[in-house]
Amino acid sequence: MNPRVAQIKTQAETSLAEFFSARASTGAHEAARQKAVALFAEKGLPHRRVEAWHYTDLRNLMREAWPLAAPAAAKVAANDGLRVDIVDGACAGLPRALPAGLTIRALRDVLAKADAALIAQLFPEAGSHDSVVALNAGLARDGVVVETAAGVKIDTPIELAFTTGQGAPRSDMSRCLVIAGAGSSATIIETHASAARAQRNSALVCWLGEGAGVDHVFETTDASPELHVASLIVDVGARASFQSFGFIAHGDLLRRQCFIRQSGEYAKIGLRGVCLLKGKQHADTTLAIEHAVPQGESRELFKHIIMGEASGVYQGKVLVRPGAQKTDGGMKSQALLLSDDAAMYNKPELEIYADDVVCGHGATIGELDADQVFYLMSRGLPKARAEGVLIEAFAREAIEFVGNETARARFEETLSAWLEARS
C-alpha cells in the first residue's frame, strides 16, 4: 500500500527500534513519545537523500547503535555554583543553592507530575519532523528543567555539563528545557564530555518569554563523544533576544542542528560559531531559522578552519513566512582550508515569502592568502607563526561575539593550543 520502496533496516535502526519497545509506558508524555516512535519507525536514521542531512549520512556512518546507558543512581549530588551534571543522560548533580527566581529540577521529577502545557513545551513542533529529534523524544528519560522567573537577571552562567560514566560503549540521550520568563536573562553553557565511547543524542529546548534574553554556549571538550547529534530547539518571543555560540574543536562526528523560531515581533536571533577540525573529524552545523512574524532580526556568522582530511558542513536556512515583514537577516559562513584533503560544504539558503525584508548571505571557502603570509614572514615571523596570526584573526571575528568573558577566554586559549599543535 505504501508506494515507497520499504527500506531495509540497518542494524543500528533495528537496535534503536528495540530500545523503544523495551521502554515501559512513561505516563504523562506517552502520547508525545509514541508519536516520535512512529515517526522514527517510518523514517529511520537520516541519510544523504534527506536534504537536511545530505552531507552527514548518519544511516551510513552509524553502523551500530550502542546500548542505552543505564539510568544513573537516583541520588543527585549537590554542586557548587550553578552547575548541573547530566551523566549517561540522567540528572546526577544540581546546584546546592539557587538565586531567587531561578529553579532547576531534574526532568524525571518534573515529568512525574507534568501537565499538558509543560509536555507541549518539552516536545515542540519545531524540529519534530527530524528523526534524530524523534529518537530523542522517544528515548530520553531525563535531563533538567531550568526556569527563570519574570524580570530576574541571573548573572552567573548556568552550566549544563554532559558526560558519561566509565565502561562499555553506550548511547546516552537527554532532553533539557529552559523556560525564560518575561524580561528575565540568563547564560546557559552546555559542555560535552564522555568517559566511555559514546553516541550522544542531546536536545535542548528553550522558550523565551517577552523581552527575555538567553545567551547560549555550546562547547566540545577534549573528551567529547565519538558521535554526537545536538539539537537546539528555540522559540523566541516578542522583543526577546536569543544568542548562541558553538565552539567545536573536538569529537569525531558531530552534528549540531538548530531549529530557531521567531514567534514574537522585534525579536533578535544571533547564531555564531567556530569549528576547528583536523584528522578525520566531521562537523555539521545545520540551522533552520524561521521568521514567523514581522520585525525580526537574525544574524549568523560561522567560521570553519579545517586541516588534515577533516570535513565541515554549514547549512543555514532562513525561512521568512508570509507576513513576516521587515525581517532583517544576515548570514555569513566562511571556511579556511589548510590542507588539500580538507573539505567544506557551505550551503546558505534563503526562503522568503514576504516582500518587505532585508536578507543577505555570503559564503566563502578559501585558503590562507600567500601574500599576507609573505608580508608577515618578511617581518620575521616564522611560517607557522605567520599562518597562526592570520588564522587567529579569522576566528576571532566570530569569537569576539561570545558574551561570557570566561568562555571567550577559554575559546581563545583552545584556539592557540590548536594552532600550536598544528605546527
Next chain:
Amino acid sequence: MLEIRNLHARVGDKQILHGVTLCVKAGEVAAIMGPNGSGKSTLSYVIAGRAGYEVTEGEVLLDGENILDMPPNERAAKGLFLAFQYPLEIPGVTTHTFLRAAMNAQRKQRGEAELTVPAFMKVMNAGAEKLGIAKDMLRRGLNVGFSGGEKKRLEVLQMALLEPRFGILDETDSGLDIDALRIVAEGVNALRSAARGFLVITHYQRLLDYIVPDSVHVLSAGRVVKSGGKELAHELEKNGYRDYVADAA
C-alpha cells in the same frame, strides 16, 4: 654588504630579471630608478624571498652569506627589511600587536629576550610620534583603511623599530605628501650609519634630494644598464629613460 651577482629570476614562465649585478657597501645608499615594469619590485621581492619568484641563476649575498635559500623570516632575522611598494592589509590583526610580534620574533631568532609590553609601547609610541602616525591608527587592523601615505609611513615605522642592517625601500615616496616625504626621509636618514646599507627604489629625484644616494643605477628590462653618482638622477629627471631603454632593446 649586499652583493647581487648576475641575478636571473622568473615568475611562472616569464623571465623578468636577466642578470642583475649590483653591490652596496656598508654605510652606503644605492638608488635604483627605471621605467615601469623594468623589474625593480621583482628584484626587491627576490631579495626578500617571496614565493613564486624563481631564481634561475646568480646569487644574493648579505655580508658574504648567500641568502637565497633562506625563508623570508630568516632573511629578516639576518637584518634584511623590505618596505613594500604595496603594503598588505591584514584585517583582524591590530597594528600594534603585529609590530610587537615582529619585533619579538626577530629578537627570538637572534637569541635575545622578548620585549615587555611597556618597553615595547614606549619605543612604538616614540617612533610613531616622529613619523606623525596617530596612536589610534596603531589600534586598527594592520593597514586596513589606511591611506596610501599612511601605509608608507607605517612601513618606515616598522623599519625604524626593527632596525635592519639592510633596508630596501620600494617606492616608499609614492603617495606621500610633501611634508610626509620630508618626515619619512628624515626617518631613513636617522637610520643611516656606517654599519647599514640601503637600496632605495624611486621614480622621483626629489626623494634623493633628501636621502642623498652614493650611487644611482638604472634598471631596464631586467638589467642594470647604467650606473653613476647622484647626478645621474638629475639627468634622468631631465631626459627620461629614452636613451637607456633604447640601449636595452
